[in-house]
Amino acid sequence: MSDTVMNYDGGSFRDPDSRVFLQGGHVLRGLSAQGAGEWRAVSKAKFFRKAVDEGRIVRSEERKGEAPWELILVHERVPFVSYPYEWGFAMLQDAALLTLDLQLAALAEGFTLKDGSAYNVQFHGTRPIFIDVGSFERLKPGSVWAGYRQFCEQFLYPLMLRSYRGLPFGPWLRGRLEGIGAADASRLLGWRGALKPGVFPHVILQARLQKGHAADDADLRGEIKEAGFGAELLAAGLQRLRKLVSDLRWDPEVSAWSGYGCGEHYSAADLRRKDGFLREALGARARSLAWDLGANRGDYSRVLAETCHTVVALDADAATHEGLFRELRSGPMKERVLPLAVDLADPSPGQGWLGKERRRLEERGRPDFVLAFALLHHLRLSAGVPAAELADWLAGLGADAVVEFVAKEDPAARRLLARKDDRYADWTEASFQALFSSRFQVIKREALSGGLRVLFQLRPRRAA
Amino acid sequence: MTFLLALALLAGAAAPARAYLDPGSGSMLVQLAAAGFAGLVVLIKLYWKRLVSDIRKFRK
Numbered sequence: 001m002s003d004t005v006m007n008y009d010g011g012s013f014r015d016p017d018s019r020v021f022l023q024g025g026h027v028l029r030g031l032s033a034q035g036a037g038e039w040r041a042v043s044k045a046k047f048f049r050k051a052v053d054e055g056r057i058v059r060s061e062e063r064k065g066e067a068p069w070e071l072i073l074v075h076e077r078v079p080f081v082s083y084p085y086e087w088g089f090a091m092l093q094d095a096a097l098l099t100l101d102l103q104l105a106a107l108a109e110g111f112t113l114k115d116g117s118a119y120n121v122q123f124h125g126t127r128p129i130f131i132d133v134g135s136f137e138r139l140k141p142g143s144v145w146a147g148y149r150q151f152c153e154q155f156l157y158p159l160m161l162r163s164y165r166g167l168p169f170g171p172w173l174r175g176r177l178e179g180i181g182a183a184d185a186s187r188l189l190g191w192r193g194a195l196k197p198g199v200f201p202h203v204i205l206q207a208r209l210q211k212g213h214a215a216d217d218a219d220l221r222g223e224i225k226e227a228g229f230g231a232e233l234l235a236a237g238l239q240r241l242r243k244l245v246s247d248l249r250w251d252p253e254v255s256a257w258s259g260y261g262c263g264e265h266y267s268a269a270d271l272r273r274k275d276g277f278l279r280e281a282l283g284a285r286a287r288s289l290a291w292d293l294g295a296n297r298g299d300y301s302r303v304l305a306e307t308c309h310t311v312v313a314l315d316a317d318a319a320t321h322e323g324l325f326r327e328l329r330s331g332p333m334k335e336r337v338l339p340l341a342v343d344l345a346d347p348s349p350g351q352g353w354l355g356k357e358r359r360r361l362e363e364r365g366r367p368d369f370v371l372a373f374a375l376l377h378h379l380r381l382s383a384g385v386p387a388a389e390l391a392d393w394l395a396g397l398g399a400d401a402v403v404e405f406v407a408k409e410d411p412a413a414r415r416l417l418a419r420k421d422d423r424y425a426d427w428t429e430a431s432f433q434a435l436f437s438s439r440f441q442v443i444k445r446e447a448l449s450g451g452l453r454v455l456f457q458l459r460p461r462r463a464a
Numbered sequence: 465m466t467f468l469l470a471l472a473l474l475a476g477a478a479a480p481a482r483a484y485l486d487p488g489s490g491s492m493l494v495q496l497a498a499a500g501f502a503g504l505v506v507l508i509k510l511y512w513k514r515l516v517s518d519i520r521k522f523r524k
Contacts, residue, residue, distance in 0.1 A: 014484060015484050016484060017484075114485060115485050144492045144495040145487075146485055147485065148487065148491055148492075148494075148495050149487060149488045149491035182490075201494060201497055202494070202498060205494050205497060206490060206491055206494040207490075208490075209489070209490030209494050210488055210489075210490030211490070212490065213488075213489035213490045213493065214489075220492055220493070223510050223513070223514075224492065224493075224496065224510060226510075227506045227507075228506050228509065229496060229503070233496075233500075233502055233503050233506065234495070234499065236499050236502070236503070237495055237498045240498060240500065
């Protein structure tokens with residue numbers, strides 16, 4: 001099979017010994033002779049088999065190799081792919097700890113990870129799972145961890161920025177896929193960060209040494225080995241790094257959103273009405289992927305998860321997302337609901353090499369049900385997206401939908417317009433209904449008390 | 465031409481196996497410093513050896 005025939009994943013070209021491609025709905029990994037050798041060794045290791053059984057490493061089956069690959073693996077599919085710039089603090093921390101735990105367990109049996117990328121971890125609901133099995137290799141004597149710098153740039157520094165300076169790391173990780181460099185992290189953490197645990201060795205010293213040794217082309221691995229560095233010291237350093245990462249804390253302040261949804265905008269009767277409207281729209285039909293847009297505290301994500309295999313709960317507010325993840329993590333829907341911090345007015349784009357390394361949100365799995373309670377008026381009145389474009393976008397997703405229209409006269413909507421001119425003539429229920437009914441079939445309409453909030457059940461009109 | 469190719473292949477074969485990811489010299493060294501007291505001792509030993517060999521080269 002030639003390279004052009006294989007449908008390679010745009011984000012897996014870096015490691016020439018292991019590449020991911022899609023075939024007939026399956027996720028496959030081609031391994032070179034070198035990669036296959038490492039796979040055959042590590043897949044028999046006790047730590048590896050245990051981690052697979054515990055759902056911490058993705059399940060893989062071997063299939064006969066096809067040129068140019070010596071061996072092909074068929075992987076268990078992750079329900080929805082997400083990226084570190086869509087995760088909150090606890091999600092990135094859980095993914096970091098999984099990476100370090102696997103690296104420590106691997107070391108104990110003579111293996112190591114050859115990188116330390118945050119993109120090697122995905123989430124099954126709130127459970128992190130390591131997906132890059134091609135990343136394990138046998139440890140060469142005297143080796144340090146080749147993935148340490150990457151681990152710092154994609155895990156440790158972002159977590160430190162949030163924990164020590166309260167800075168959200170999402171924009172930094174989205175702005176540079178490689179992560180945050182040591183010199184930049186050092187400047188961002190500043191003198192106030194310099195005294196915090198771990199900053200001196202991992203940030204300041206590393207930035208200094210990177211600068212000082214930029215042109216160092218000596219056989220450093222040989223020197224390190226000769227000076228007496230071995231697997232035990234490597235493990236000791238990683239244990240300290242693990243403790244540092246697990247001790248990092250971030251507790252979000254209550255934001256305008258994290259308190260929302262407790263009934264401030266709705267009477268108990270209206271909350272029951274919304275719940276009933278959604279359940280009726282869902283019916284008993286099993287669905288595979290639902291999107292809850294503006295998920296807030298996730299009350300309706302949980303309802304969706306009763307009939308939908310996977311629910312992606314999107315919310316732009318970091319504090320709300322953080323709270324939702326922590327709550328879900330210890331609840332019954334922990335494997336079903338994947339909470340992501342995404343601003344729908346500025347959703348994750350395609351980026352990296354050719355814009356294909358990391359995919360747009362819509363390219364990672366089409367939903368078969370979309371819920372947008374109390375969201376669209378924000379996109380219209382705060383972000384300024386024209387109502388017709390909102391209708392086009394929702395129709396483009398091609399899924400059954402339940403949406404809520406919130407009129408400009410609603411007290412919460414009035415707050416959005418308090419300091420703005422009202423230039424939103426298209427935001428009336430009549431215009432909303434006209435725009436949506438030309439793209440969707442309106443199955444049901446129900447006004448909440450006061451009539452300023454209206455629920456719609458929509459079914460897309462199939463293109464003729 | 466064949467000679468050059470053979471030389472290039474030989475050079476390739478003799479080069480130590482490298483990972484696809486450049487671990488970075490500075491980041492390799494900092495792992496020694498971050499491995500506690502014993503790691504620091506190794507780091508000092510490494511720098512000491514470099515210093516001694518530099519002095520030897522200088523004397524020659």
